[in-house]
Amino acid sequence: MRIAVLGTGMVGRAIGTKLIELGHEVRMGSRSADHPGGLEWAAESGANASLGTFADAADFGEVVVNATGGAASLAALRAAGAPALAGKILIDIANPLDFSGESVTLSVVNTDSLGEQIQREFPEARVVKTLNTLNASVMVDPSRVPGDHTLFVCGNDDKAKRTVTDLLVSFGWPSSGIIDLGDISGARSTEMLLPIWLRLLSTFGHSDFNFHIQRAR
Amino acid sequence: MRIAVLGTGMVGRAIGTKLIELGHEVRMGSRSADHPGGLEWAAESGANASLGTFADAADFGEVVVNATGGAASLAALRAAGAPALAGKILIDIANPLDFSGESVTLSVVNTDSLGEQIQREFPEARVVKTLNTLNASVMVDPSRVPGDHTLFVCGNDDKAKRTVTDLLVSFGWPSSGIIDLGDISGARSTEMLLPIWLRLLSTFGHSDFNFHIQRAR
Numbered sequence: 001m002r003i004a005v006l007g008t009g010m011v012g013r014a015i016g017t018k019l020i021e022l023g024h025e026v027r028m029g030s031r032s033a034d035h036p037g038g039l040e041w042a043a044e045s046g047a048n049a050s051l052g053t054f055a056d057a058a059d060f061g062e063v064v065v066n067a068t069g070g071a072a073s074l075a076a077l078r079a080a081g082a083p084a085l086a087g088k089i090l091i092d093i094a095n096p097l098d099f100s101g102e103s104v105t106l107s108v109v110n111t112d113s114l115g116e117q118i119q120r121e122f123p124e125a126r127v128v129k130t131l132n133t134l135n136a137s138v139m140v141d142p143s144r145v146p147g148d149h150t151l152f153v154c155g156n157d158d159k160a161k162r163t164v165t166d167l168l169v170s171f172g173w174p175s176s177g178i179i180d181l182g183d184i185s186g187a188r189s190t191e192m193l194l195p196i197w198l199r200l201l202s203t204f205g206h207s208d209f210n211f212h213i214q215r216a217r
Numbered sequence: 218m219r220i221a222v223l224g225t226g227m228v229g230r231a232i233g234t235k236l237i238e239l240g241h242e243v244r245m246g247s248r249s250a251d252h253p254g255g256l257e258w259a260a261e262s263g264a265n266a267s268l269g270t271f272a273d274a275a276d277f278g279e280v281v282v283n284a285t286g287g288a289a290s291l292a293a294l295r296a297a298g299a300p301a302l303a304g305k306i307l308i309d310i311a312n313p314l315d316f317s318g319e320s321v322t323l324s325v326v327n328t329d330s331l332g333e334q335i336q337r338e339f340p341e342a343r344v345v346k347t348l349n350t351l352n353a354s355v356m357v358d359p360s361r362v363p364g365d366h367t368l369f370v371c372g373n374d375d376k377a378k379r380t381v382t383d384l385l386v387s388f389g390w391p392s393s394g395i396i397d398l399g400d401i402s403g404a405r406s407t408e409m410l411l412p413i414w415l416r417l418l419s420t421f422g423h424s425d426f427n428f429h430i431q432r433a434r
Contacts, residue, residue, distance in 0.1 A: 106327055146431065181420060202399075209430055
């Protein structure tokens with residue numbers, strides 16, 4: 001599959017590399033087509049990897065992954081352009097973290113979410129929110145954390161969620177560990193996991209952990 | 218131990234009954250000393266159980282449990298009175314849920330929490346936030362959910378947290394499943410678990426589940 005990965009940070013590179021390993025063609029998108037980190041990633045990742053602007057990448061991809069920082073996501077998607085996103089699955093991994101204050105907070109929370117903002121602004125994209133509740137290295141290698149643990153997906157389009165779930169299974173996630181939280185408003189609840197994720201990061205001193213939902217039935 | 222349980226709802230009754238079973242003396246506190254549900258609970262629970270006003274109960278207890286609804290908690294604690302809470306461990310189980318809108322939201326969130334509001338208003342109480350991230354029946358019987366699962370505690374007073382942890386262990390929680398999130402500002406992160414807890418309740422159709430933190434080390 002041809003996949004666009006918007007964002008050249010840790011999340012974008014981890015996802016891009018995993019997709020290349022799985023045989024996909026990946027174009028990473030950045031604000032500029034000569035982003036040093038993105039060029040380095042493309043050079044190291046072989047013939048199926050390339051770098052372009054957000055618009056280049058979104059045009060290229062049959063599926064688009066938003067791996068930009070939450071504060072930059074809407075601008076990146078606007079640069080990609082609504083026509084390039086229309087009808088496509090848009091996997092949203094971003095969290096609306098605000099680092100400007102004394103403690104990290106969410107810039108949109110409680111009555112709305114970044115996932116919903118994106119779906120509202122790009123109504124023809126099929127937004128699936130997932131992978132935003134864990135570290136990049138665990139996203140693409142769930143075995144870094146022992147035992148069963150959970151991924152959440154949500155979005156308005158059931159077929160899109162099934163395709164994304166298949167992709168996550170190809171990453172190594174057991175389908176039994178993937179919980180469908182329903183429509184895109186579920187993004188509020190998963191983005192609101194970030195404060196405790198950050199608190200646990202600070203408590204443990206590492207990010208090799210994940211949420212698991214234990215249930216009786 | 219003499220323990221005050223403020224609140225006559227499901228959480229208060231579950232905690233009160235468990236404490237009675239464990240041999241404690243429990244005075245349940247309510248707005249009025251003749252609350253029908255509270256009187257019924259006291260009548261069914263034997264000689265160590267009684268009902269009083271919030272102030273009666275707080276005066277009685279060496280430890281005070283806030284099991285009122287989040288919207289009523291500050292008023293209940295004001296009725297109990299700062300002098301009756303001074304120096305005591307105040308176990309805060311409440312969540313600031315707002316049921317007035319289309320979906321349930323948090324009335325305080327992101328940059329503050331109910332746990333912090335309570336600690337600020339009653340600076341001489343030793344507030345420990347815990348048990349607010351799961352159903353009442355699981356709080357007092359963790360074996361309802363199979364496997365390992367997690368309780369979070371936070372608060373400014375380490376000795377108070379140790380005493381509360383001992384009490385939780387007496388409820389049946391393994392100490393290895395209790396994670397200390399540090400000071401009372403951790404209450405933000407646990408109260409913000411409520412949106413996904415409510416979403417999972419609706420997804421599963423039952424409340425016999427709990428969060429577990431899987432970790433590599």
